[in-house]
Amino acid sequence: MHTAVVGAGPTGLYTAIALARRGHEVTVIDRDPGPDQNGSWKRRGVMQFHHPHAFRQQVGEALLAEMPEVWDGLITAGAELATVPDQPGQPERVIGLRCRRLIFERVLRSAAEAQPGVTLRTGHVDDVRTEQGRGVGIRVSGHQVDADLVIDASGRAGKATQAFRGPLEGGDCGIAYVSRQYQLLPGAEHGPMNVPFGIVTSYPGYQAVVFIHDNRIVSILIARANTDRQMAALRSQDVFEAAIGAIPSLAAWSAPDRSQPITPVLPGGRLHNTYQGQRNAAGQIALDGLIFVGDAVCTTNPVAGRGVTTSLMQTQRLVQLIDDHRRDFTSCSLEFDHWCETNIKPWFSDHVYWDAELIRRWSGHDIDLTRPLPSDLIMAATAVDPEMLNVVGPYLAMLALPASLAAVEPRAREIYASGWRPPVPDGPTRDELAELVTSVSARNGGFR
Numbered sequence: 303m304h305t306a307v308v309g310a311g312p313t314g315l316y317t318a319i320a321l322a323r324r325g326h327e328v329t330v331i332d333r334d335p336g337p338d339q340n341g342s343w344k345r346r347g348v349m350q351f352h353h354p355h356a357f358r359q360q361v362g363e364a365l366l367a368e369m370p371e372v373w374d375g376l377i378t379a380g381a382e383l384a385t386v387p388d389q390p391g392q393p394e395r396v397i398g399l400r401c402r403r404l405i406f407e408r409v410l411r412s413a414a415e416a417q418p419g420v421t422l423r424t425g426h427v428d429d430v431r432t433e434q435g436r437g438v439g440i441r442v443s444g445h446q447v448d449a450d451l452v453i454d455a456s457g458r459a460g461k462a463t464q465a466f467r468g469p470l471e472g473g474d475c476g477i478a479y480v481s482r483q484y485q486l487l488p489g490a491e492h493g494p495m496n497v498p499f500g501i502v503t504s505y506p507g508y509q510a511v512v513f514i515h516d517n518r519i520v521s522i523l524i525a526r527a528n529t530d531r532q533m534a535a536l537r538s539q540d541v542f543e544a545a546i547g548a549i550p551s552l553a554a555w556s557a558p559d560r561s562q563p564i565t566p567v568l569p570g571g572r573l574h575n576t577y578q579g580q581r582n583a584a585g586q587i588a589l590d591g592l593i594f595v596g597d598a599v600c601t602t603n604p605v606a607g608r609g610v611t612t613s614l615m616q617t618q619r620l621v622q623l624i625d626d627h628r629r630d631f632t633s634c635s636l637e638f639d640h641w642c643e644t645n646i647k648p649w650f651s652d653h654v655y656w657d658a659e660l661i662r663r664w665s666g667h668d669i670d671l672t673r674p675l676p677s678d679l680i681m682a683a684t685a686v687d688p689e690m691l692n693v694v695g696p697y698l699a700m701l702a703l704p705a706s707l708a709a710v711e712p713r714a715r716e717i718y719a720s721g722w723r724p725p726v727p728d729g730p731t732r733d734e735l736a737e738l739v740t741s742v743s744a745r746n747g748g749f750r
């Protein structure tokens with residue numbers, strides 16, 4: 303069977319390798335020609351490529367299950383294991399990989415290039431070709447590519463197959479990012495950490511995060527409401543540096559005796575929570591022989607680092623279903639759609655509610671106890687009652703669906719009803735940070 307995969311991101315590459323190992327001939331088409339010979343990679347059209355990524359252990363497990371050499375390649379390339387203490391006397395438990403997306407994709411792409419049965423082609427997929435109501439291939443930069451099955455792994459920005467699909471649920475998550483990468487200096491120790499991937503500090507109005515990657519490279523990030531126009535000037539280098547210098551958890555990492563910047567400041571807008579299944583506007587399978595997977599199905603606010611996990615969870619399931627259903631692609635799409643509705647969509651819904659409530663609180667409102675508590679507040683309440691971690695822990699690790707939190711929601715509600723609120727770390731309030739942003743920006747001639 304010949305399968306055409308649209309998109310050579312994590313989803314497309316993983317799908318191609320896994321299918322080729324099951325006997326498919328796979329052609330993967332991406333408009334991006336791949337990394338330069340010196341290993342650098344601009345990756346136009348994938349805005350998030352140089353923004354921080356944390357890879358959860360589900361990603362590691364997906365690699366170990368199908369392509370262990372990719373896992374080994376990542377470790378050889380400098381990726382570090384993120385671990386947490388387990389039972390006393392037991393070794394630490396691995397919960398993910400600390401690695402730049404650049405390294406992750408470069409290693410995965412090399413494996414796809416080396417995989418017999420996979421052909422990587424550079425080109426723009428214009429649309430899907432149909433005959434008698436079924437997909438028979440794609441058009442790539444004006445040329446025809448025949449295929450028995452077309453898999454759309456074109457990510458959140460893919461447009462080639464939109465005409466077949468029903469409406470997209472969700473949209474902008476309301477949050478914007480600014481980040482920059484730094485290299486730790488020889489001999490410099492790590493800065494403060496409160497999670498295995500680095501440090502997360504949350505203030506009413508913004509969030510400050512450090513992600514540890516491979517090879518002693520870290521990303522420093524500030525997230526804000528995208529309606530907070532005053533903070534938009536954070537994308538200017540001097541403003542960003544002044545702002546991170548004022549936030550203790552970030553300043554400790556960016557101090558000149560600890561690290562130096564290695565990239566420009568990277569703005570990251572248009573962060574989405576979206577879901578779009580396998581059906582058309584009439585509720586039927588969009589097209590026999592065309593299946594959507596990865597970010598083309600679901601995107602979530604990256605703050606919880608779930609995107610590559612939900613993408614590879616889908617891919618693993620899809621590859622099994624393609625095996626089971628053989629050439630009955632409509633049955634395969636139906637079963638995959640049902641599986642995604644049950645196992646992937648709840649992560650989308652979780653973020654939609656979490657983000658809307660967070661933005662509401664960032665605009666000055668208190669926690670609303672007349673409504674269901676969002677997941678971030680249920681997680682925060684474990685600081686008061688660590689027993690709740692029995693339920694919250696599996697959710698946090700994405701081993702239990704968001705609905706599992708219902709078991710501890712009443713206890714969290716009790717905690718907030720008593721007047722407790724998550725403690726705010728040392729550092730500027732949103733207004734103080736915005737004032738700093740405005741004054742540095744004005745000193746530099748303003749921000750447009």
Ligand SMILES: Cc1cc2nc3c(=O)[nH]c(=O)nc-3n(C[C@H](O)[C@H](O)[C@H](O)COP(=O)(O)OP(=O)(O)OC[C@H]3O[C@@H](n4cnc5c(N)ncnc54)[C@H](O)[C@@H]3O)c2cc1C
Nearest residue numbers: 309311312313333350355356427456457596597604609610
């Ligand atoms: C700012 C940000 C930070 C993130 N951080 C994390 C994180 O920490 N952890 C995590 O797990 N996830 C994170 N994510 C999510 C993660 O980046 C996505 O889940 C992941 O990129 C999905 O992979 P994909 O292969 O489905 O799509 P993509 O990576 O978008 O790849 C799609 C590919 O399709 C190609 N393409 C599209 N249209 C066409 C066409 N017509 N013709 C040819 N090629 C085409 C594109 O060039 C691209 O290569 C983050 C997302 C953002 C926005």
